[in-house]
Amino acid sequence: MGSETEKVPEPSTMAMLGMTAMALFGYKRQRRS
Known part of the structure; x- marks a missing residue:
């Protein structure tokens, strides 16, 4: 479960x-301006 969460970051x-x-x-x- 942890590896999957690391591979694909959440849309939020x-x-x-x-x-x-x-x-x-x-x-x-x-x-700057």
Whole structure:
């Protein structure tokens, strides 16, 4: 069970990482200008 969870990350986790990356990217762009 543990190995399967490690191989395929949960959609919710991927969504959280994606949203965090987008937020950080947008935050950096706003600070530069």
